[in-house]
Every structure is written in structure tokens, then in C-alpha cells.
Amino acid sequence: MFVFESGNVAAATGVRLARVQVIAAYPITPQTPLTEKLSEYVDSGSFDAEYVAVESEHSALAVCIGASSTSARTFTATSANGLLYMAEQLHWTAGARLPMVMCVVNRAVGAPFNIWNDHQDSISQRDTGWIQIYAKDHQEILDTVIKAYRLSEEVCIPVMVCYDGYYLSHTYMPYDVPDQVAVDAFLPPYEYRHTLGPNNPTSLNTVTLPGGRPDIHGEFAPGYMELRHNLHMEMKQAIDIYTRIDGEFAEIIGRGGNPIAEKHLCDDAEYVAVALGSMANQIKDVVVRLRDDGLKVGLLALSLYRPFPSEFLAAELADRKGVIVFEKALSFGHSGTVCADLQAALYPCASRPPVWNYILGLGGRSYQSADFYDAIRDCVERGSAKFDNPGWIGLGR
Amino acid sequence: MPTENLRVLTSASYAGPGDAGRTGSWRVLRPVIDYTKCAPAKTGKPACFFCWLYCPDSVVSKTLQPQINLEYCKGCGICAEECPPKAITMVEESKFSGADDR
Numbered sequence: 001m002f003v004f005e006s007g008n009v010a011a012a013t014g015v016r017l018a019r020v021q022v023i024a025a026y027p028i029t030p031q032t033p034l035t036e037k038l039s040e041y042v043d044s045g046s047f048d049a050e051y052v053a054v055e056s057e058h059s060a061l062a063v064c065i066g067a068s069s070t071s072a073r074t075f076t077a078t079s080a081n082g083l084l085y086m087a088e089q090l091h092w093t094a095g096a097r098l099p100m101v102m103c104v105v106n107r108a109v110g111a112p113f114n115i116w117n118d119h120q121d122s123i124s125q126r127d128t129g130w131i132q133i134y135a136k137d138h139q140e141i142l143d144t145v146i147k148a149y150r151l152s153e154e155v156c157i158p159v160m161v162c163y164d165g166y167y168l169s170h171t172y173m174p175y176d177v178p179d180q181v182a183v184d185a186f187l188p189p190y191e192y193r194h195t196l197g198p199n200n201p202t203s204l205n206t207v208t209l210p211g212g213r214p215d216i217h218g219e220f221a222p223g224y225m226e227l228r229h230n231l232h233m234e235m236k237q238a239i240d241i242y243t244r245i246d247g248e249f250a251e252i253i254g255r256g257g258n259p260i261a262e263k264h265l266c267d268d269a270e271y272v273a274v275a276l277g278s279m280a281n282q283i284k285d286v287v288v289r290l291r292d293d294g295l296k297v298g299l300l301a302l303s304l305y306r307p308f309p310s311e312f313l314a315a316e317l318a319d320r321k322g323v324i325v326f327e328k329a330l331s332f333g334h335s336g337t338v339c340a341d342l343q344a345a346l347y348p349c350a351s352r353p354p355v356w357n358y359i360l361g362l363g364g365r366s367y368q369s370a371d372f373y374d375a376i377r378d379c380v381e382r383g384s385a386k387f388d389n390p391g392w393i394g395l396g397r
Numbered sequence: 398m399p400t401e402n403l404r405v406l407t408s409a410s411y412a413g414p415g416d417a418g419r420t421g422s423w424r425v426l427r428p429v430i431d432y433t434k435c436a437p438a439k440t441g442k443p444a445c446f447f448c449w450l451y452c453p454d455s456v457v458s459k460t461l462q463p464q465i466n467l468e469y470c471k472g473c474g475i476c477a478e479e480c481p482p483k484a485i486t487m488v489e490e491s492k493f494s495g496a497d498d499r
Binding site: 095096097156193194201202203204205206207208221222223226227230 | 405406407408409410411
């Protein structure tokens, strides 16, 4: 059924279709309408979930950690400083290997105070052990939330579904809402492997010493380092698992096919632009214009940022003449993080294209299609000549 | 590392003594029960057992003369603190020969 609604409502719809059992969230702009919609569903009786009102984001995630440990399907959502207030619990969720989905409605991080969109909030949490997927339109938000539960529960790693504040959260777009029956067929009920309950008293995530040790039965019990290694290995395997899950989603729901990244006019492209989130959709039009003007440019709209699909990107990009990465976040004193990760992925390749990096849109700073057009054209014309990397779009505007 | 451990999600311990190893060696103070004051020992009836209930390491037995498993008792003193008739005294470990602990 097609509806015309906001991105936040698309996320709430996905959460309801996933039959989430426990929601704990604290409102923060631009995530607020999402939690309001969920509490409205629960209040009206149309959604059989427990909505726990909490006093902070730290508590919101703590509630989800507790609920998830008892095999409840849980959800929370936040933005910017709210996400950072969860930081300790983010590491805990991933370390405890609890399946969970959280929507991060991307917003600039203070100081100075700013409520508009960029990606610094979720990007700065990339090393917490959470899977990060970026949606670029409302349909992707809804579908990704549902797929994220399957992925999270299969690999026992929490997933952040990130989407742009305002650009997606507050704008209206038509999208298809799948049948509950179809979603149920895709997403069966889940039971956590270490389920806590009165019949199974367990101390979870007990202290681990620097060394491994034999347990009371004399068998080797994995220590901290083994458990971290497990998380890393299973995170890497999640790339293939997510691809398979996306295929199953496409079979049942009829949509999908680009779980890692969507390629747009890439096949014969000499130069490829790479971007996360809604700006990738805007660059699609730019690429068409550049093609009209005789430049062989394509777009790789990256969705899966952690685990980082290094092999996929190396295979796609190593033989191009150049790669242009547009980013709404950066690692201060270094470069955009996607750019840095991509350069590392390309380093082992025999042929390595130059990778140019542009930072734009911080704190909601405006950007137009012409900015992408000029930036890509500039890179193509300058070739491998050295210039400031990253370049900044929109400064002084 | 054995590959079968790859699917171990996190550390977990189940009800029972000693899941963190022989922790008795951590002990500085040893709980000693005076059975002339201890409620179940004195009355011969299964009552009280605050020491059994409060022990965070489950090393106290629920018997008419409660026994403390010194292999795992860390000497935290919670049992002595909680014992209603004050039957448990924390005694310096150096006062013992060391033969009965690990």
C-alpha cells in the first residue's frame, strides 16, 4: 500500500511491522516525530509494544539492553548529542552482542548548538561495534529497519539505521508499506542465545581478565580479547549475511538488490562519486548532467558503512581514473572518514585511482546540485594534480 | 584459539560456585561462624540463613551448621554484616596456617 508520509513515520512504520516488543526512547530534534508516532501507535492500541518513558538517552539504551537480554525485540532512536550521551551503552550493547535496531536521525553535534543535519553524530560512533547502514530515501528507511532486525538477530550485533535529519525525517515522500503477513514471513520471532529469565539465572558480561582461563570444567573460556576478535570476525561476515538477507527480502517483499551500495551509471564510468545518505540521491541527477556534458561519471551510493565493504569497493573502484568522496562529517585533523577508509581499501590494489575528498553541509550548510557538478568537474579537469584534500564546499556562504 | 569459540557471544556465568576461578586466594579477612550464636545451628531448625541469602558468590551452604566454602570465599564480609545475631566474625587471614585455603 502506497502512502505519502515523512521519513520519521516510515521508520515508525518499519518498527511496528517488525513487531518490536519494547521501545525506550527520549525525544530529541529531529528524531522527535518518530518517537511521538510510536507512542501514538502504542497508546491507540494498534501496536502491542511496551513503551518505556525514560529520563535520558543513556537510560533509553540501558532499558533496551535489559529488554534485549530477555529476548525482547527492542528499538530506540536518537540524534546528535543524544547519541553521544548513549556512548558508553553503545559499546556495551555491541560488546554484549545484543541484537537491537536504533534509528539515528542524523544531526550536527554541538558545540556550537545546532539542530540541522550532518553526519558527525553517527560517524563519530563508528568504532563502537555497531553495524551502520545509511538510508537515502523513505522507502529505504522503512525497508532497512525491517532488514536490520533480521541482520542484527542473525549476527547478534546491534544495527544503527541512519538517515538525514529534515532532508528525510521531516520531508514527505510516497513509499510502499508492505503487508504484515509478508513482513512476518520475512522476520520470524527471535530468541536470544543467552536469554535471561527466572528459569535461567545467569550473570551476563561478567568480568574478564586480561588472560584467557580454564572454566570450572577445565575448558578454555574465551577472555576479553577472544570476544573482541569474535565481534570483529562476525562483523566482517555480516557483509555477506546482509547481502543474503536483502535477497530474501526481495523475494518476499519484492524490493532490494543494493544492500551494500547502489550503483548509478557506474559500469563505464571513468570517475565515480561516493556519498552516504540523501545527498547521494541528489548526485544521481548531477551525474546525468555531467554525462550530458561529456564526462563519464558514475555514482556509488554507499549504504553499508560498518562493516566497511573494503573488497566490494576495491573491486568497483580500483580501475577508475578517479574517485570523489562527498562527506558531511570528518575526523578533525585528518580527512573525511569514508575517504580515509576508502583510501585504505584501495591501497592494496595494483592500480589505485586518486581519491578526492569534499566536506560539505556541516550543521545544515546549504548545498546545491551545482556544487556537486562543479566539484566533480574540477577533479576531472585537474586530474592527479595536487590540491587541498579535503576540499570544503560552501564555506563563507 | 579454538574455532568453536567464535560463536561465543560474551562472558556469562551460571549459578554455582567458582565460575571466576579459585577466588579464595583474594581473601584478606576470613568469616568465622560462632555456632553458639548462629540461629539454625543453635535452634536446630532451618531458619534465618541470611548469610546464604546475601553471599554474592553462593559459597555458604544452607545447612543447619552453615559452612563457608573457603576455596571461593573472597572475604567480602557481607555475611558478617548481615548476620542478625552477629555470629560471624571477620578474622585476619594471617591468623590461620593457610593449610585449609587455596
